[in-house]
Amino acid sequence: MLKSLQEEFLQKNTQVIVVDQEAKVLDTTNTLMRVKKDTLLTDYHPFFYSITSLFDQEKASHYFYCVQIEVLSKQCFFDIRVHIDPKKAEAVLFIIDLTDHYKSVHQIKQVRNESIIDFNMAQELNNQLEVQRGFKNKFLANVSHEIRTPLNSILGFINVLQGTALNREQLDLVNIIKSSSQNLTAIVDDLLDISKIEAGRLEIKNKRFDFREYLDRLSATYALQAEEKRLEFTVEIGEKIPKFLVIDHLRINQILVNLLDNAIKYSHKGRVTLKVFTQSRNLRKIPLTIEVIDQGIGIDQEHISTIFDSFTQIEKQGLFGGSGLGLSIVKQLTELMGGQITVESTKDKGSTFRFTLDVGVSHDQKRKKIEKRKTAIEPVAKTDRKRILLGEDVEVNQLLLLKLFADRKEYSLDIAKNGEQVLKFLDNYHYDLILMDLTMPIMDGFDTAARIRSHSNKRINKLPIIALTARRSDEDREACKEVGMNAYLTKPLDEDLLFGTIQKQINKYKRKKDTD
Amino acid sequence: MSVSKKIVLLGHFGVGKSSLLRRFVENTFSENYTVTIGVHIMKKEVLIGNQPVTLIIWDVEGTDDFTKYRPSYLLGASAFIYVFDASRKVTYSDLSYNLDHLSEKYPHVPVHIIGNKVDLVDVEALQQALNEQNIQADYLSSAKTGENVEQLFTDVAAQMLKNA
Known part of the structure; x- marks a missing residue:
C-alpha cells in the first residue's frame, strides 16, 4: 500500500532524465516536461546549459533548489539533483516538482520583503529629512548670529543717539528706527529659538x-x-x-x-x-x-x-x-x-x-524665596576710577562701548583686539574688570578667560570677567561658566544692565578681596 | 561558434536584479515588485567583436548575507554582478563584507558592482555616499530607463571573454 502511494507520488512529481556528456537525452520519464530522446537538453531551458560544464568535474552530485522553469506556459519550481557518472560518461537528472510548496513560500516572502523595503525607504526618507533639518538649523543659527552682531551696534548707537540733544522730530524718527530694530531683534531671536528647538538643543528648566x-x-x-x-x-x-x-x-x-x-x-x-x-x-x-x-x-x-x-x-x-x-x-x-x-x-x-x-x-505655597540681597550700586568717587579692559575685535563694537563709557566718568576703558592682547595688557596694567567678547581672532574669549584663571598672579587670576556676546545659546553660557567667567551679557547690550553688572561684579570682587 | 558563460546576479532583495535581467533580455520593465525565490535563469546572445557569446544569467533570490547563498547557484560562474539599490543605503552598507566573502570563496570569479535605480536619486549625493564608504561602482544603472543596462552586460561579457 505504502509502496504504491510512494510510487504514485514519485510518478506524478518527479522526472528522471539521462544525458550523455554532450547533454544529448538518452532516456527520460517525461513526467513533468516533455523532452525528446536524442535531442539536446540544453535546448529546453538555459538552466541545462549551465550544468553541462559540471559533467567533467570530479564531484559526482549537485543539488539545485527551487529552479524556476516554465512548462507549457506555467511557472514551475523544481528541485533538481544532478548525478554524474564519469565512468559511463553520463549524467542523471532527478527533477522534483515542488511548485505548490514554493508558491506558498513565495507569498510569505513577498509580504515580508515588501514590508522591509517600505521600512528601509521610510528610514532613508527620515535620514534625508534629518540632514536637511540639520542644515536648515545650522543655517538659521549662523545667519541669526551674523545679523545679531550689526544689529547690536545699531541698537547701541540708537541708545547713544537718544541721549543727545535731539529736537522732537528727530526724536520721533529715532524712536521709529529703534522700534523697527527691536522688531528685527525679536525675529532673529525667534529664528534662533526655532533652530534650537528643532535641533533638540532647547531644554525645559522647571x-x-x-x-x-x-x-x-x-x-x-x-x-x-x-x-x-x-x-x-x-x-x-x-x-x-x-x-x-x-x-x-x-x-x-x-x-x-x-x-x-x-x-x-x-x-x-x-x-x-x-x-x-x-x-x-x-x-x-x-x-x-x-x-x-x-x-x-x-x-x-x-x-x-x-x-x-x-x-x-x-x-x-x-x-x-x-x-x-x-x-x-x-x-x-x-x-x-x-x-x-x-x-x-x-x-x-x-x-x-x-x-x-x-x-x-510647589509644596510650599506661602514662603516667598528669600531673594538674594541685591548689591547696591555704590557711587564711585572720581579718585576711585575703575579701569576696565575690553577684549573686542570688531571696530564698530569698540566704538559703541567707547561711547557708552565716555559718559561714565567713574570708569576708564582700554581696548584689546584679541585674547593675546588682553593677556599682554593684564601683565602690564592694573584692571578692575574685564569685558570679554567670545569670538575673537588669534585667541577667543573662552581660551583667554581660561588662561586668566590659571595665571600665576593672584591680582590677575581673580579679576571679574563679563562675557559679551551675540551668541545666546545655553551651551555658550555653560562654557563661559566652565572657564570661570563671572557674568554673561548678550548683545544688543542694555546699557543699564551692562553698567549694573559691571558695578555688581566690581563690588563683589572688592568684598571678596577685603575678606581674604 | 558561440561561447556560453554563466553570470550570477547577487544582492539584497528588491534592488532590481530581476528588472535588470528583464530589461536586458526582453527590454521590458514593470514597476511592480515580485520577489524572486530560488533562481530564475535567462539567456541572451551578445556579439563581442565577431565573437557571439551566450550569456546564461542566473538571477538568484536576494539576501543581505551572501554567506547564505547556496553554493550550487554560484557554481561554475564566470562573473558575479553585485547589484545594490542606489536609493536604499542599507543595500550597500554591507558591500565590503559581502565582497570579502565572495573573494574568499570564489577568488577567480570577477565581481562587477552595479548601483541600480539611479533614476530615483541625486547622482552627486549618491557618489558622495559611496565615496564615504569607499565603494567604487562599475556602473550606475536604471532598469526603468534602461540607462547603462545593455552596456554593463556587454562589458561583463567582453571581460569574461578576455579572461577566458
Whole structure:
C-alpha cells in the first residue's frame, strides 16, 4: 500500500532524465516536461546549459533548489539533483516538482520583503529629512548670529543717539528706527529659538515660580497694550490655580506673550480674554489650561491646519508684521513641555487658542524665596576710577562701548583686539574688570578667560570677567561658566544692565578681596 | 561558434536584479515588485567583436548575507554582478563584507558592482555616499530607463571573454 502511494507520488512529481556528456537525452520519464530522446537538453531551458560544464568535474552530485522553469506556459519550481557518472560518461537528472510548496513560500516572502523595503525607504526618507533639518538649523543659527552682531551696534548707537540733544522730530524718527530694530531683534531671536528647538538643543528648566504674581504683571502689561488699540482686556484666573508652580517660566512666558501679542495684533475691536484654570486641586501636579480668546479677524478653515507651521501668516499683505514663526514656536514649546495646543476660529469672529499641560505644584505655597540681597550700586568717587579692559575685535563694537563709557566718568576703558592682547595688557596694567567678547581672532574669549584663571598672579587670576556676546545659546553660557567667567551679557547690550553688572561684579570682587 | 558563460546576479532583495535581467533580455520593465525565490535563469546572445557569446544569467533570490547563498547557484560562474539599490543605503552598507566573502570563496570569479535605480536619486549625493564608504561602482544603472543596462552586460561579457 505504502509502496504504491510512494510510487504514485514519485510518478506524478518527479522526472528522471539521462544525458550523455554532450547533454544529448538518452532516456527520460517525461513526467513533468516533455523532452525528446536524442535531442539536446540544453535546448529546453538555459538552466541545462549551465550544468553541462559540471559533467567533467570530479564531484559526482549537485543539488539545485527551487529552479524556476516554465512548462507549457506555467511557472514551475523544481528541485533538481544532478548525478554524474564519469565512468559511463553520463549524467542523471532527478527533477522534483515542488511548485505548490514554493508558491506558498513565495507569498510569505513577498509580504515580508515588501514590508522591509517600505521600512528601509521610510528610514532613508527620515535620514534625508534629518540632514536637511540639520542644515536648515545650522543655517538659521549662523545667519541669526551674523545679523545679531550689526544689529547690536545699531541698537547701541540708537541708545547713544537718544541721549543727545535731539529736537522732537528727530526724536520721533529715532524712536521709529529703534522700534523697527527691536522688531528685527525679536525675529532673529525667534529664528534662533526655532533652530534650537528643532535641533533638540532647547531644554525645559522647571523651577518654582510665583505664577499668580506673574499673571498679574502680564495682565497689567497687556491691559495697557489693549487700551492703546481701544480693545477690552479681561483676565479670568480660576480659584484653584496655585500661587507657586514648578514650571519653566521663561518658556511659559514666551508662549503667552506670543499668543497675547497675536490676539491684540489681529483684533480691531471687541475683547481679548486670558483665561487660566484647572479642574484639579491635586497638591503635586495639576492639568493647567490657558486660553487666549479674541474677537479679531479669525482664521478661515483653509488655513487653520497650517497655522502652527513655520513662516505661516494669516494675512500675507504685511499689514501685521512679524516673521510667522511665533505660533510655530508656541506649538513646539508646548509639546516640548509635554502639553498640547489647539485652536478654534471663525473668520471675522475671532479665535480661541487653548493650551494644556501638566505642571508641578510647589509644596510650599506661602514662603516667598528669600531673594538674594541685591548689591547696591555704590557711587564711585572720581579718585576711585575703575579701569576696565575690553577684549573686542570688531571696530564698530569698540566704538559703541567707547561711547557708552565716555559718559561714565567713574570708569576708564582700554581696548584689546584679541585674547593675546588682553593677556599682554593684564601683565602690564592694573584692571578692575574685564569685558570679554567670545569670538575673537588669534585667541577667543573662552581660551583667554581660561588662561586668566590659571595665571600665576593672584591680582590677575581673580579679576571679574563679563562675557559679551551675540551668541545666546545655553551651551555658550555653560562654557563661559566652565572657564570661570563671572557674568554673561548678550548683545544688543542694555546699557543699564551692562553698567549694573559691571558695578555688581566690581563690588563683589572688592568684598571678596577685603575678606581674604 | 558561440561561447556560453554563466553570470550570477547577487544582492539584497528588491534592488532590481530581476528588472535588470528583464530589461536586458526582453527590454521590458514593470514597476511592480515580485520577489524572486530560488533562481530564475535567462539567456541572451551578445556579439563581442565577431565573437557571439551566450550569456546564461542566473538571477538568484536576494539576501543581505551572501554567506547564505547556496553554493550550487554560484557554481561554475564566470562573473558575479553585485547589484545594490542606489536609493536604499542599507543595500550597500554591507558591500565590503559581502565582497570579502565572495573573494574568499570564489577568488577567480570577477565581481562587477552595479548601483541600480539611479533614476530615483541625486547622482552627486549618491557618489558622495559611496565615496564615504569607499565603494567604487562599475556602473550606475536604471532598469526603468534602461540607462547603462545593455552596456554593463556587454562589458561583463567582453571581460569574461578576455579572461577566458
